[in-house]
Amino acid sequence: MKIKKNIPLIDQHDKNGFWGGKFGGSFIPETLKKPVEDLEILFSRLRNNKNFIFERDKYFKNWVGSPTRFIKLKNLTTSLRGAQIWSKVVSDANGGAHKVYNATVHCLIAKRAGKKYIVGDTGAGYAGKMLSMAAKKFGLKCKIFMGAKDIKRQGPNVRAMKKNSAEIISVNTGSQTLVDAVSECMRYWVSNCDTTHMCVGSTVGPNIFVKICGWSTSQISRELSIQIKHEFGEIPKKLKLINCVGGGSSSFGFWNEFMHYDKRQVEFIGVEAGGPSKSKKHAAPLTYGSKIGVLHGAMQYVNQNKMGQIEETESISAGLDYPGVSPLHCFLKDVKRARYTAASDEEALKAYQLVTEFENLNPSLEPSHAFAEAIKIAPKLSKDTIIIVNSCGDAEKDKNILRKKLGRKIR
Numbered sequence: 001m002k003i004k005k006n007i008p009l010i011d012q013h014d015k016n017g018f019w020g021g022k023f024g025g026s027f028i029p030e031t032l033k034k035p036v037e038d039l040e041i042l043f044s045r046l047r048n049n050k051n052f053i054f055e056r057d058k059y060f061k062n063w064v065g066s067p068t069r070f071i072k073l074k075n076l077t078t079s080l081r082g083a084q085i086w087s088k089v090v091s092d093a094n095g096g097a098h099k100v101y102n103a104t105v106h107c108l109i110a111k112r113a114g115k116k117y118i119v120g121d122t123g124a125g126y127a128g129k130m131l132s133m134a135a136k137k138f139g140l141k142c143k144i145f146m147g148a149k150d151i152k153r154q155g156p157n158v159r160a161m162k163k164n165s166a167e168i169i170s171v172n173t174g175s176q177t178l179v180d181a182v183s184e185c186m187r188y189w190v191s192n193c194d195t196t197h198m199c200v201g202s203t204v205g206p207n208i209f210v211k212i213c214g215w216s217t218s219q220i221s222r223e224l225s226i227q228i229k230h231e232f233g234e235i236p237k238k239l240k241l242i243n244c245v246g247g248g249s250s251s252f253g254f255w256n257e258f259m260h261y262d263k264r265q266v267e268f269i270g271v272e273a274g275g276p277s278k279s280k281k282h283a284a285p286l287t288y289g290s291k292i293g294v295l296h297g298a299m300q301y302v303n304q305n306k307m308g309q310i311e312e313t314e315s316i317s318a319g320l321d322y323p324g325v326s327p328l329h330c331f332l333k334d335v336k337r338a339r340y341t342a343a344s345d346e347e348a349l350k351a352y353q354l355v356t357e358f359e360n361l362n363p364s365l366e367p368s369h370a371f372a373e374a375i376k377i378a379p380k381l382s383k384d385t386i387i388i389v390n391s392c393g394d395a396e397k398d399k400n401i402l403r404k405k406l407g408r409k410i411r
Contacts, residue, residue, distance in 0.1 A: 125157025
């Protein structure tokens with residue numbers, strides 16, 4: 001297995017939808033085969049349609065707020081006395097997170113498909129918030145499935161969804177987190193696919209949803225590639241792109257435009273949720289050697305017990321609290337294009353404290369995991385090494401958790 005040049009990674013799957021012959025696919029019920037095939041045909045046509053691309057780019061610029069900032073974290077860099085630390089501040093996007101790119105594209109597709117309703121899943125609340133915003137913008141009725149546990153810990157985003165007139169369905173089964181929200185969302189779509197478009201909130205699920213999300217979030221690296229060349233004149237010889245990894249949408253979008261560079265020049269580092277340091281539970285299937293299994297219609301590395309049952313995860317970060325991971329990341333791990341590691345809850349909290357102490361930046365708990373890795377490795381690296389962290393979400397949604405854990409007022 002290897003990455004092919006001049007072919008987008010989202011298209012480097014076989015005729016059955018598998019990357020590397022074993023990750024992805026579309027394990028779906030018979031009733032969804034026709035709707036999924038129709039969506040595949042429609043997306044294939046739209047992504048090559050100049051008018052659709054123009055419409056997408058118009059909304060990305062005028063509504064989402066592209067391009068988002070690319071800044072040097074000067075104080076943090078000076079404090080750590082090693083590699084230069086920069087950040088792509090994707091949290092500047094409308095709504096405060098990268099999920100708005102995927103939500104916008106899905107709503108545009110839904111309109112082209114003649115659908116009046118759109119349904120989606122959410123964990124941290126970002127995907128749901130952005131989908132509710134986009135649905136309101138494009139005149140679609142919106143329904144969001146969210147785990148009961150996540151509803152309690154992500155109050156600000158829940159209130160935002162309600163403000164945007166979305167109907168929130170509380171999922172009270174299983175672990176009451178993202179994994180269960182995705183399951184219930186897919187069950188709902190099975191019975192309502194004639195009138196409703198489904199937006200999967202990350203690069204997970206059946207093949208077509210992985211492709212749509214990956215295509216949408218790649219806007220991040222398209223911007224970053226231009227910004228890096230403007231800042232440095234070229235792509236630096238020692239560049240490390242660090243991103244948190246849950247389902248994997250922000251990290252894939254952050255890396256995609258750099259996929260063809262040699263990993264010795266441009267290294268991809270994905271940081272999963274290691275969970276509480278005193279717990280055996282985690283959300284890091286790539287880091288801790290989980291086995292391959294099927295989850296939400298796709299083959300992937302997934303946390304499971306000896307009987308093949310999905311194991312519950314645990315993380316302070318609702319957006320990373322997922323037992324599986326995108327087939328794209330499974331493939332990148334196997335071909336050794338990306339390196340994956342994990343940060344514990346405690347390390348993410350310490351990173352959040354350090355970043356907010358030194359910089360005018362307020363990363364959510366998801367990218368705080370990525371900052372934890374940057375803070376760990378920067379002092380060991382030369383000053384001509386460039387580390388870029390994707391600050392893919394704003395901590396507004398985490399105020400209650402941070403206040404409880406850190407015992408102080410959060411900005």
